[in-house]
Amino acid sequence: MKKRFLLLTITFIFIFIGGFFSGIFYSNSNIEQRNIQLAPKSGKQPKQKPAPKIEQTQPxxxxxxxxxxxxxxxxxxxxxxxxxxxxxxxAKDGSVLMNGESALSNLRAMVQKAHKQDTKVMLAVGGWYHLHGGESYNYFKTAIANSSSRTKLINGLMEIVERENLDGIDIDFEHPRTEEDAKHLTAFTRSLSSILHSKNKELSIAVYSKIHSVSGEVVTSVIYEPTMFKHVDHVNIMAYDxxxxxxxxxxNLSPYPFTENIVNYWATLFEKHGISKEKLVLGVPVYAQPENLxxxxxxxxxxxxxxxxxxxxDRVEMNGTIYHYNGVATIQKKTKLALDNGFGGMMIWELGQDAHGxxxxxSVMAKMIEEKHLEENQFFLSKHIERQKLLGNRQFFVYLV
Incomplete structure (x- = not known):
């Protein structure tokens, strides 16, 4: 998929350059053949028309x-x-904990394998459960609540990023429950973003869906400062659970109408605050929830x-209970929904639970994303071919009298 994107981009550039020079050569040769005398130049400097800008979409x-x-x-x-x-x-003091040597070994192997495929590797900090037991919330909340422990946490994460050749950090604070939490999370995000971006690294953040799956109403018990999202590259919406x-x-794990409400909420929020919707990434589950708990x-x-x-x-009876999940057709609808609303892509929890083949x-989402990208670039390509035909029939430069 990535090689096809590269090939299309190279083709695009060659067509543009070829059209540009052919326009010049065509104009000059026509003037010579017809022996057309140009009017004397005025004292003003010639003004060059700008070359048409190539519009490309990013995958x-x-x-x-x-x-x-x-x-x-x-x-x-x-x-x-x-x-x-x-x-x-x-940790509450801002230290960073990993799940032993096996986790580090897996991380290092993953970086090597992913980078061979031009896939970026980021490290998520947080999650629902903590290594020391219970929810991660109290640990994360305490670590970012003051500048000392917050700085220690940032430094610890950056040390891992540089040592392990990572491409960035993902913040997974589940979830800010007070205005104070939101304020501290914004400060943490802003500082971490500044350091990562100065090193050409990325920062993403996982967020609660903010929509009640039954009532469809906005959930007010989880609080974010919208300005925080200006500091991140991707906002991964956990549109499930x-x-x-x-x-x-x-x-109610993640039905399509629930996702429609989520997409509408986040698209509207970002438009209201002047934040690019391309930062938004719609999350989908690749697991099934049993009716029997x-x-x-x-x-x-x-x-x-x-x-x-x-x-x-999206529903099956197995192991003596009924399971609810998202099958191929629903995932296709959700991917189309996200892309049609200007979202930047899709997110999966969790890769180890996906099927193969x-x-x-x-694979379903990757195919739809690739088709969307090719379709958009083919549209821009046809527009530029039409422009080059017009440019081939006139001079690039005019003199102002």
Missing amino acids: NVLIGYVQDFRDPATIDYSKLSHIIFSFAHP GQWDGEYNAA SINQASYAAIINNDPKNAMR EDSLT
Whole structure:
């Protein structure tokens, strides 16, 4: 996919340059052949018309989170723009904790494999559960609450970025619950962004969907300062886990109408604050939620391995219970929804749970993103070909009288 983007870009440039010079040569030769005498130049300097600007679209991102215990050899990096290795854990004093040597070993192997495919690797800090047990919230909240521990956390993350040759950091603070939390998160994001961007590294942030899956109303218990999003490259919207809204209901994991409300909320918010919607990345689940809570979640891969026909469903009975998930058709609708609304791409939680082969949800999204990119660039290419035809029939330079 990435090689096709590169080939299209190179072709694009050659066509433009060829058209530019052919226009000049065509104009000059016509003047000589017809022996046309140009009017004497005035005392004014000739004014050159600007060459037409080549408009190109950038391919949308496809970001996949992967947990630190996954075997790096099982991931198909070629279809992804970014891998987000999850998680580094903040201590209350600002120290950065990793899940032992095995996690570091997996991270290093993942960096090597991903970079061979031109896929960026970022490190997520935070998550829902902490390495020391319980929610990560209190640890993260305390670490960013004062300048001393906040600076220590930033320095620790940057040390890992540089030592492990990473491409950036992903902030996964789940979730700011007060105005003070939001203020501290903004300060942390702004400072970390400044350092990362000065080193040509990226910063993304995972955010709560902000929409109640049952009522469709905006959730006010999670608070963000919108100005914070100006400092990040990608905003990864966790548009799933709606089953916990109100009474537990597995069917509310991530249905399409829920996602429509989420896309509308974030698109409107960014437009209101003058922030590019291309920063927005729509997240989708590749796991299935059981109606019977005493049974564990199932991976999308397990659903497909049980019966490949399940790829075109969103609900299946298996292991004595009914599971709800997103199949191929729903993922296609969600990808189209995001791209049509100007979002910058798609996000996956979690790569290790995806199926392989033609039923892979990663492959489904990658194909749609590539087709969208090619379609847009073919449109711009046709516009420039038309321009070059016109430019070939007139001079590039005029003299003002």
